Amino acid sequence: MAAPARGEQVVLPTTLGGEPTGLGRFGEYGGRFVPETLVPALEELEAEFRTAWVSDEFRAELGDLLTNYAGRPTPVTECRRLSERLGVRVLLKREDLTHTGSHKINNVLGQALLTRRMGKQRVIAETGAGQHGVATATAAALFGLDCQVFMGAVDIERQALNVFRMQLLGAEVIPVSSGSATLKDAINDALRDWVASVESTHYCIGSVVGPHPYPWIVREFQRIVGDEAREQCRTRTGGDPDFVVACVGGGSNAIGTFTGFLETAARLVGVEAGGHGLESGQHGASVSRGVPGVLHGARSLFMQDEDGQILSAHSISAGLDYPGVGPEHAQLAAEGRAEYVYATDDEALAGFQLLAETEGIVPALEPAHAIGWLAREAGRSVPAGSTVLVTLSGRGDKDANQVAEMLGETLG
Amino acid sequence: MNLETHLRARRAEGRTLLVPYVTGGLGAGWLDVVRAVAAAGADAIEIGIPFSDPVMDGATIQEASQRALDLDATPAAIIADAASLDVDIPLVVMTYYNPVQHAGHQRFASSLAESGIDAAIVPDLPLDELDGWGEAADAAGIETVLLAAPTTTDERLRAICERSRGFVYGVALMGVTGERRALAAQAGEMGRRCKAVTDKPVLLGVGISTPEQACEAAESADGVIVGSALVRRLLQGGGPEAAATFVSELRSALDVRDAARASGDPT
Numbered sequence: 001m002a003a004p005a006r007g008e009q010v011v012l013p014t015t016l017g018g019e020p021t022g023l024g025r026f027g028e029y030g031g032r033f034v035p036e037t038l039v040p041a042l043e044e045l046e047a048e049f050r051t052a053w054v055s056d057e058f059r060a061e062l063g064d065l066l067t068n069y070a071g072r073p074t075p076v077t078e079c080r081r082l083s084e085r086l087g088v089r090v091l092l093k094r095e096d097l098t099h100t101g102s103h104k105i106n107n108v109l110g111q112a113l114l115t116r117r118m119g120k121q122r123v124i125a126e127t128g129a130g131q132h133g134v135a136t137a138t139a140a141a142l143f144g145l146d147c148q149v150f151m152g153a154v155d156i157e158r159q160a161l162n163v164f165r166m167q168l169l170g171a172e173v174i175p176v177s178s179g180s181a182t183l184k185d186a187i188n189d190a191l192r193d194w195v196a197s198v199e200s201t202h203y204c205i206g207s208v209v210g211p212h213p214y215p216w217i218v219r220e221f222q223r224i225v226g227d228e229a230r231e232q233c234r235t236r237t238g239g240d241p242d243f244v245v246a247c248v249g250g251g252s253n254a255i256g257t258f259t260g261f262l263e264t265a266a267r268l269v270g271v272e273a274g275g276h277g278l279e280s281g282q283h284g285a286s287v288s289r290g291v292p293g294v295l296h297g298a299r300s301l302f303m304q305d306e307d308g309q310i311l312s313a314h315s316i317s318a319g320l321d322y323p324g325v326g327p328e329h330a331q332l333a334a335e336g337r338a339e340y341v342y343a344t345d346d347e348a349l350a351g352f353q354l355l356a357e358t359e360g361i362v363p364a365l366e367p368a369h370a371i372g373w374l375a376r377e378a379g380r381s382v383p384a385g386s387t388v389l390v391t392l393s394g395r396g397d398k399d400a401n402q403v404a405e406m407l408g409e410t411l412g
Numbered sequence: 413m414n415l416e417t418h419l420r421a422r423r424a425e426g427r428t429l430l431v432p433y434v435t436g437g438l439g440a441g442w443l444d445v446v447r448a449v450a451a452a453g454a455d456a457i458e459i460g461i462p463f464s465d466p467v468m469d470g471a472t473i474q475e476a477s478q479r480a481l482d483l484d485a486t487p488a489a490i491i492a493d494a495a496s497l498d499v500d501i502p503l504v505v506m507t508y509y510n511p512v513q514h515a516g517h518q519r520f521a522s523s524l525a526e527s528g529i530d531a532a533i534v535p536d537l538p539l540d541e542l543d544g545w546g547e548a549a550d551a552a553g554i555e556t557v558l559l560a561a562p563t564t565t566d567e568r569l570r571a572i573c574e575r576s577r578g579f580v581y582g583v584a585l586m587g588v589t590g591e592r593r594a595l596a597a598q599a600g601e602m603g604r605r606c607k608a609v610t611d612k613p614v615l616l617g618v619g620i621s622t623p624e625q626a627c628e629a630a631e632s633a634d635g636v637i638v639g640s641a642l643v644r645r646l647l648q649g650g651g652p653e654a655a656a657t658f659v660s661e662l663r664s665a666l667d668v669r670d671a672a673r674a675s676g677d678p679t
């Protein structure tokens with residue numbers, strides 16, 4: 001499907017941006033493929049969310065937390081020097097400025113309130129980059145909940161700062177060494193824990209993945225990013241951007257952003273991890289190179305071999321190092337409403353440095369992929385003079401050590 | 413062979429049912445392990461088809477699955493090799509949904525049937541998502557065994573027992589597969605709840621690791637499934653003899669219990 005022309009009104013198919021149909025379906029994707037033990041808890045969570053999401057009291061409490069604890073709304077920043085460099089007008093939605101430093105806090109505060117409503121005392125989470133783990137540990141401290149975070153051994157190594165932050169916040173970080181020892185395996189172990197602990201524990205999933213109702217709930221908690229950004233863009237530029245760009249791991253910052261722009265004429269672009277390049281097989285480009293399958297409770301697009309064994313992803317950034325994508329993205333791709341592209345490790349690294357040098361903003365390596373893609377495509381598939389909104393999903397402090405090492409610097 | 417008919421017949425003889433689990437493709441001799449387990453007194457055998465991300469499995473079966481995959485085990489090869497098993501008890505595959513849907517429901521079901529496999533357990537395919545596979549399996553004569561868990565509500569439990577074929581798999585604890593020091597407190601209740609709503613054979617599995625635990629679990633159900641305790645012996649280097657020895661121990665303990673029951677002795 002061709003992207004709609006600027007200013008053209010888009011009629012939404014009912015599944016896009018709305019409630020999933022049937023048992024959590026976005027088109028043919030989604031669903032609830034879990035061990036029987038978990039089914040009642042997922043039903044309870046869905047019922048709790050349905051009640052909460054239409055409750056003025058819940059909305060007010062969440063709104064208060066988002067404003068006075070997390071620091072929302074986050075600004076949209078006009079990038080003058082970067083725009084000049086690239087020949088396109090770049091606006092950044094600044095999720096890096098939230099408390100804890102990434103968009104993950106939006107979802108976690110919502111799920112923490114649900115946890116309390118369900119009367120559960122313990123939360124578990126998986127984390128890749130550590131940002132979701134830090135956000136969950138933060139909310140657990142705030143709400144007085146016990147918190148354990150599953151994290152791949154490889155990621156513990158490359159995101160050491162966030163491991164320490166979680167521990168400071170009173171959470172226990174549980175290393176996962178099975179499989180590729182990254183995000184996919186951390187989700188496996190979190191699910192295994194939950195099968196044993198589901199009666200007293202809430203699994204606070206960090207992206208728009210997992211069994212129904214998670215992809216829907218997490219998207220609803222993240223749509224504030226896109227809803228704010230749309231109004232901020234209109235105020236600043238008098239219209240909607242031509243392109244809306246976000247990095248895609250599981251896809252929560254991207255879906256949160258896209259949802260706010262589904263009814264505009266903006267082209268929606270999700271940037272996946274290109275790793276060492278798509279031909280190398282070492283990447284995390286699940287929409288570009290994945291095929292339909294079922295993992296972690298949902299039907300979506302996954303990187304897998306000819307027998308249906310899931311392949312290990314590779315990315316410079318722990319947060320995008322996942323061989324799948326949330327089901328709603330698979331549907332947006334199938335409908336042609338969003339496009340999915342990639343930036344390689346090297347392009348992400350270049351984007352990381354470019355934003356630091358031109359704007360004085362050090363991005364996390366995950367959104368550095370979105371910057372890196374834009375730097376490559378400005379003046380090409382993104383025509384000169386376009387207005388581009390990029391969601392800067394998090395800040396780069398956590399990556400400083402890793403990047404220094406890669407650039408051959410030694411710190412401290 | 414029809415799994416449910418076979419298990420009902422054995423149950424009618426007053427026998428406590430024993431279904432051991434063996435990871436398919438775990439070493440070149442895995443078919444001999446299955447034969448040895450059959451000869452040692454199993455009433456049916458579960459053959460695990462390894463999956464890269466087995467979320468219902470604990471450390472032992474995870475390791476066995478990974479080892480089999482490292483040895484280039486594939487679902488197609490395991491199923492094809494199983495055709496050479498001339499055992500006289502039903503065979504059940506246990507795998508996850510992704511390899512099944514990846515092969516295609518009908519293709520997977522007919523490949524099982526062609527290899528003489530009677531039934532399938534797919535633990536991440538609950539009742540509500542059963543449709544496509546369930547129909548294809550029924551059409552190919554493959555019985556799909558459903559799991560019931562301690563958290564399952566009474567209403568769901570009735571529907572699960574109604575839809576399950578072969579037997580009803582009662583999950584005997586809150587958690588994933590793996591050996592446990594003692595039988596979980598939930599086991600008895602799980603068995604009783606299933607038995608109250610179905611006359612299909614009810615087997616308890618997950619966390620049943622020793623002859624004593626098997627006998628204790630059999631108090632509330634028609635039989636037991638034993639996986640990790642057997643697979644650990646294989647991972648530790650045991651072959652067909654070690655597997656047969658362990659399964660014989662389980663069988664003997666259950667036989668003693670069955671004999672005592674038959675003579676009205678309430679041990």
Ligand SMILES: Cc1ncc(COP(=O)(O)O)c(C=O)c1O
Pocket residue numbers: 102103128129130131132206207208247248249250251252253254318319320364366367393394395
């Ligand atoms: C800053 C940042 N951006 C993006 C992601 C990727 O997650 P998602 O695709 O759900 O936004 C992560 C995950 O760890 C992250 O920390």
